[in-house]
Each structure stands twice: as structure tokens, then as C-alpha cells.
Amino acid sequence: MGNYRGGVASATVIHLRGSDATPVVPRPRPVIDWFGDGSLVVVDLAMACCAIESEFAVPAGALHRSDVPEGARVVVVVSGTVTDLLAPEVAAVIAGLPGPHVVAFGSCACAGGPYWDAYCVTKGIDQWVPVDTYVPGCPPPPRALAEVVDAVRGGRRPDAPGVLGGVPT
Numbered sequence: 001m002g003n004y005r006g007g008v009a010s011a012t013v014i015h016l017r018g019s020d021a022t023p024v025v026p027r028p029r030p031v032i033d034w035f036g037d038g039s040l041v042v043v044d045l046a047m048a049c050c051a052i053e054s055e056f057a058v059p060a061g062a063l064h065r066s067d068v069p070e071g072a073r074v075v076v077v078v079s080g081t082v083t084d085l086l087a088p089e090v091a092a093v094i095a096g097l098p099g100p101h102v103v104a105f106g107s108c109a110c111a112g113g114p115y116w117d118a119y120c121v122t123k124g125i126d127q128w129v130p131v132d133t134y135v136p137g138c139p140p141p142p143r144a145l146a147e148v149v150d151a152v153r154g155g156r157r158p159d160a161p162g163v164l165g166g167v168p169t
């Protein structure tokens with residue numbers, strides 16, 4: 001388990017502003033070397049308020065890198081509300097990464113959250129990309145994300161019932 005930083009981190013990697021009328025094309029930015037050893041990097045697609053929670057999960061020893069180290073495992077975290085306008089951009093970013101473990105972080109990313117009936121909100125990013133782990137909650141707990149990352153690094157399936165994996169609640 002990584003150590004929580006206990007404050008707002010500056011670890012968000014790619015920002016896509018969900019409220020914009022025009023999609024913000026993501027630019028290459030550093031990825032989070034979660035354990036500081038090049039074994040696993042996290043790309044956080046920060047869409048809305050869940051991104052605050054995901055930033056809290058970043059361990060104190062994490063580093064920023066300009067690219068994915070060779071051989072590193074990749075975890076992509078979609079944090080927050082995704083609109084139908086931005087969903088293709090999110091999918092394109094994920095498609096450009098090597099074999100990522102995709103995490104839908106928060107009820108919005110899992111199934112639309114409190115905006116599930118809004119015409120413009122994607123009812124779950126799994127409509128666009130395969131999702132490996134669902135972390136429900138509004139907001140979801142940062143600790144749950146840290147546990148997912150730890151499990152992926154250890155080659156375990158992060159599937160604690162009701163919290164990680166399976167059907168979003």
C-alpha cells in the first residue's frame with residue numbers, strides 16, 4: 001500500500017475539461033511513476049471532482065515522468081464525469097497507451113453518477129473503452145484507488161466485492 005500524501009497533490013497528468021463545449025485535445029504530459037521505481041505508471045484523466053480524490057491517492061514517493069518507462073505497467077484512471085463530446089478523446093488517449101489497466105473512478109465514470117439522466121453525459125466509460133476495474137462512490141475513496149494500483153502491481157485482480165471490480169453500484 002502506498003503512503004497517502006495527506007494533501008492536494010499536483011499529480012494530475014492530463015486534464016480534459018468536461019464542461020467545455022469544444023473537446024480539449026489532451027497534450028502529452030508527465031505520467032505518475034507511482035512507486036518511484038519505473039515499475040508502474042498512472043495516467044489520470046481528470047474530468048471532474050473525482051480527480052481531487054484520485055490526487056489524494058498518489059503516494060508521497062511518486063515521481064513525474066515525461067513518458068512511460070519501458071516495461072512499466074500502465075494504469076489509466078478516468079476520474080469524474082465524461083460527456084459524450086469528450087468520450088472519444090478519452091478513448092483515443094487510452095488507445096495510445098500500451099496495454100493499460102483501465103479504472104473507472106467514481107460513479108460518474110462507472111455509470112453517469114448523479115448525471116445519469118443528462119442527455120450529454122456518458123452512462124459509463126465502458127460504452128467507449130473496456131474497463132478493468134470499477135470504483136463506485138460519489139466521491140470514491142482515494143484508498144480504493146491506491147488498493148487497485150497495488151493489486152495491479154502485484155499481479156492480483158482488484159475485485160473486492162462491492163468496492164472494486166464487478167458491477168458498479
Ligand code: SF4
Pocket residue numbers: 048049050051079080081106107108109113114137138139140
Ligand atoms: S462521482 Fe460524484 S464526485 Fe465524482 S465526478 Fe461524479 S459528481 Fe463528482
